Amino acid sequence: xxxxxxxxxxxxxxxxxxxxxxxxxxxxxxxxxxxxxxxxxxxxxxxxxxxxxxxxxxxxxxxxxxxxxxxxxxxxxxxxxxxxxxxxxxxxxxxxxxxxxxxxxxxxxxxxxxxxxxxxxxxxxxxx
Amino acid sequence: xxxxxxxxxxxxxxxxxxxxxxxxxxxxxxxxxxxxxxxxxxxxxxxxxxxxxxxxxxxxxxxxxxxxxxxxxxxxxxxxxxxxxxxxxxxxxxxxxxxxxxxxxxxxxxxxxxxxxxxxxxxxxxxxxxxxxx
Numbered sequence: 001x002x003x004x005x006x007x008x009x010x011x012x013x014x015x016x017x018x019x020x021x022x023x024x025x026x027x028x029x030x031x032x033x034x035x036x037x038x039x040x041x042x043x044x045x046x047x048x049x050x051x052x053x054x055x056x057x058x059x060x061x062x063x064x065x066x067x068x069x070x071x072x073x074x075x076x077x078x079x080x081x082x083x084x085x086x087x088x089x090x091x092x093x094x095x096x097x098x099x100x101x102x103x104x105x106x107x108x109x110x111x112x113x114x115x116x117x118x119x120x121x122x123x124x125x126x127x128x
Numbered sequence: 129x130x131x132x133x134x135x136x137x138x139x140x141x142x143x144x145x146x147x148x149x150x151x152x153x154x155x156x157x158x159x160x161x162x163x164x165x166x167x168x169x170x171x172x173x174x175x176x177x178x179x180x181x182x183x184x185x186x187x188x189x190x191x192x193x194x195x196x197x198x199x200x201x202x203x204x205x206x207x208x209x210x211x212x213x214x215x216x217x218x219x220x221x222x223x224x225x226x227x228x229x230x231x232x233x234x235x236x237x238x239x240x241x242x243x244x245x246x247x248x249x250x251x252x253x254x255x256x257x258x259x260x261x262x
Contacts, residue, residue, distance in 0.1 A: 031213035100221035
C-alpha cells in the first residue's frame with residue numbers, strides 16, 4: 001500500500017487492523033501493532049515524503065503474526081544507533097518514535113543507507 | 129472543511145472525538161479549542177477519547193498541547209474515556225500526556241473540573257477576605 005499524504009495514515013491503520021482481527025490478535029496487541037504502524041508511517045511521511053508499505057500474515061509453528069514493512073527512498077538515517085535512542089529526534093518531535101515503536105512490537109529491524117532510503121520491518125505475534 | 133464540534137456547557141467546553149483523526153483534523157481541533165477558550169472564557173475543557181482506538185505520539189502531542197495552551201489561558205483540560213489498550217500502549221511507547229488531567233469517564237471528568245474550579249474560587253475568596261480585614 002502506497003503512502004503519499006497524511007490522509008493515507010488512517011486507511012492504512014484500518015487495513016492493518018483488518019489483518020490483525022483476521023488472525024485473532026488480542027485487543028491490546030492490536031492496539032500496540034497499529035500504534036507502531038502509525039508511528040512508522042508518520043516517520044516515512046515526515047522524513048521521506050512517503051513510501052511503500054507491505055502487510056503480511058506470517059506463521060512460525062503454531063504462532064501466527066503480522067509483519068509490516070515500510071520502504072522509503074528518503075534521505076536515510078546516518079546513525080541508526082543514535083536514532084534508536086530515547087529522546088533523540090532530528091525533526092521537531094518528542095523523539096520517542098523509533099525506540100517507542102520498538103517496545104511495542106516483538107521484532108524490529110531497520111536498514112538504512114544515506115541517500116538511498118530506509119526500510120523498517122516489524123513483527124507482532126498473535127500471542128506475544 | 130472537516131471539523132470536530134466543540135460544545136459549550138456553562139463554564140466548560142466539551143469535545144467528543146468520534147473518528148480516528150488524521151493530522152489536519154487534529155491540528156484544527158487544537159486551534160479551534162484555544163480560540164473557543166478565548167472567546168467564551170471557559171475555565172475547563174473536557175475531551176472524550178472513548179471512541180479513539182489508538183493514540184500515537186502525534187495525537188498524544190496534540191492532547192498535551194491543548195492542555196498546555198488551555199492552562200496558559202486559565203483553563204484546565206481533562207481527557208476522559210481512554211480505552212485500556214490505549215493506556216497500555218501509551219505507557220510502553222513512553223508517552224505521559226503531560227499537561228492534561230485524566231478521568232475514567234465523562235461524569236468523573238466533569239466532577240474533576242468542578243472541584244478544580246471550586247478550589248480556585250475558594251482560594252480567591254479567602255484572598256479577598258484577607259484583603260478586607262487588613
